[in-house]
Amino acid sequence: MKIATFKVEEWMNLNETKAKYNIAETCVDSVTLDELFHLAGRSRQEFFSELSQRRMTYGAIFGNRELKAEISKLYRSINVDDIITTHGAAGANHLALYSLVEPEDAVVSVVPTYQQLYSIPESYGAKVRILKLTKEEKFLPNLDKLRTFVNERTKVICINNPNNPTGALIPEETLRGIVEIARSVGAYLFCDEVYRFLSQEDGYPESVVDLYEKGIVVGSMSKVFSLAGLRLGWIATRNREAMRSILLHRDYDTISCGLIDEALAAVAMSAKDKILARNSKIVRENLAILDEWVANEPYFSYVKPQCGTTALLYCDVDMPSEKFCSKLLAETGVLLTPGSCFDEEHCFRIGYACNKEELKEGLAKLGKFVERLISSSSAPL
Numbered sequence: 168m169k170i171a172t173f174k175v176e177e178w179m180n181l182n183e184t185k186a187k188y189n190i191a192e193t194c195v196d197s198v199t200l201d202e203l204f205h206l207a208g209r210s211r212q213e214f215f216s217e218l219s220q221r222r223m224t225y226g227a228i229f230g231n232r233e234l235k236a237e238i239s240k241l242y243r244s245i246n247v248d249d250i251i252t253t254h255g256a257a258g259a260n261h262l263a264l265y266s267l268v269e270p271e272d273a274v275v276s277v278v279p280t281y282q283q284l285y286s287i288p289e290s291y292g293a294k295v296r297i298l299k300l301t302k303e304e305k306f307l308p309n310l311d312k313l314r315t316f317v318n319e320r321t322k323v324i325c326i327n328n329p330n331n332p333t334g335a336l337i338p339e340e341t342l343r344g345i346v347e348i349a350r351s352v353g354a355y356l357f358c359d360e361v362y363r364f365l366s367q368e369d370g371y372p373e374s375v376v377d378l379y380e381k382g383i384v385v386g387s388m389s390k391v392f393s394l395a396g397l398r399l400g401w402i403a404t405r406n407r408e409a410m411r412s413i414l415l416h417r418d419y420d421t422i423s424c425g426l427i428d429e430a431l432a433a434v435a436m437s438a439k440d441k442i443l444a445r446n447s448k449i450v451r452e453n454l455a456i457l458d459e460w461v462a463n464e465p466y467f468s469y470v471k472p473q474c475g476t477t478a479l480l481y482c483d484v485d486m487p488s489e490k491f492c493s494k495l496l497a498e499t500g501v502l503l504t505p506g507s508c509f510d511e512e513h514c515f516r517i518g519y520a521c522n523k524e525e526l527k528e529g530l531a532k533l534g535k536f537v538e539r540l541i542s543s544s545s546a547p548l
């Protein structure tokens with residue numbers, strides 16, 4: 168089976184280890200296990216001593232129930248049995264789309280987004296229509312356009328809220344509008360919500376799974392909980408037919424998730440309020456740093472993100488984004504992600520939820536790099 172190159176992952180795989188200032192990372196500054204136990208107020212020794220006495224079986228096939236009970240509290244209408252654990256959100260997206268999409272199905276996906284959402288359905292032979300999110304529309308889905316994209320053959324509408332790379336957050340009214348459009352044709356609404364809760368403003372972020380009986384959502388320990396090393400995510404849905412199909416396919420590619428990963432994720436979930444408080448502070452303080460930097464930079468602009476950990480930075484340099492990012496990395500050690508990974512040019516994705524000093528130094532070096540470029544030869548756009 169052929170599948171397109173996963174551009175953002177390929178870029179990160181090749182370049183991540185070369186970076187001195189990694190401002191391309193999308194997780195909120197990852198924690199150590201020591202920090203996790205400290206945040207959770209739990210004894211590391213006790214935890215590992217208990218774990219060491221457990222036989223390393225497949226564990227709870229459908230996912231650790233203590234963990235799932237905590238995950239269910241992130242939603243309004245979800246029970247333990249509506250959740251299934253997966254190998255990260257990457258595994259969740261793959262499993263859900265693999266379970267739902269068949270050749271010739273019609274699928275709609277927003278772009279830019281995490282590429283799994285359109286390249287996986289395409290690889291299964293689905294006819295994917297791309298709903299382009301534009302800077303001019305603040306990267307929010309245009310409902311009039313979406314309405315013209317769907318019909319009775321539409322199996323799944325794929326969205327990503329909050330959005331990676333733009334940091335856009337779909338307002339509740341628009342989200343309800345998307346639900347109505349999906350409902351009008353009986354389509355599933357699949358929403359990758361791995362950045363949910365990383366908001367710039369207080370307030371409860373609605374989940375598609377609570378708004379729609381055919382809503383299917385994905386969450387993960389990686390971004391919001393700073394624990395990408397656990398490789399643990401989940402799918403939540405109230406829809407029995409979708410869950411049946413997901414469970415059927417999961418037997419073929421997962422069986423169960425790692426018992427150790429799930430036990431550690433349960434520790435983190437029991438301390439979710441503390442982790443969320445830590446991480447909200449990081450994203451808000453760091454975005455303020457980025458925002459001030461953009462305001463003072465003559466050659467950069469952006470749509471200020473409302474949520475998540477990333478933004479698309481537009482820059483007035485007439486150079487392909489991949490060439491720009493490679494040159495920037497080689498000359499300064501600063502890592503950004505080229506806009507080309509998201510089918511967008513003259514821009515780069517920044518991940519601003521990293522260590523503050525790294526962010527500040529990375530931005531300072533980026534600013535000087537562009538000044539040098541512009542003064543040396545490349546004419547501004």
Ligand SMILES: Cc1ncc(COP(=O)(O)O)c(C=O)c1O
Binds near residue numbers: 254258327361386389
């Ligand atoms: C929108 C989105 N979905 C899924 C993933 C994969 O996350 P995980 O580490 O949980 O597999 C990422 C990682 O960058 C992402 O940005």
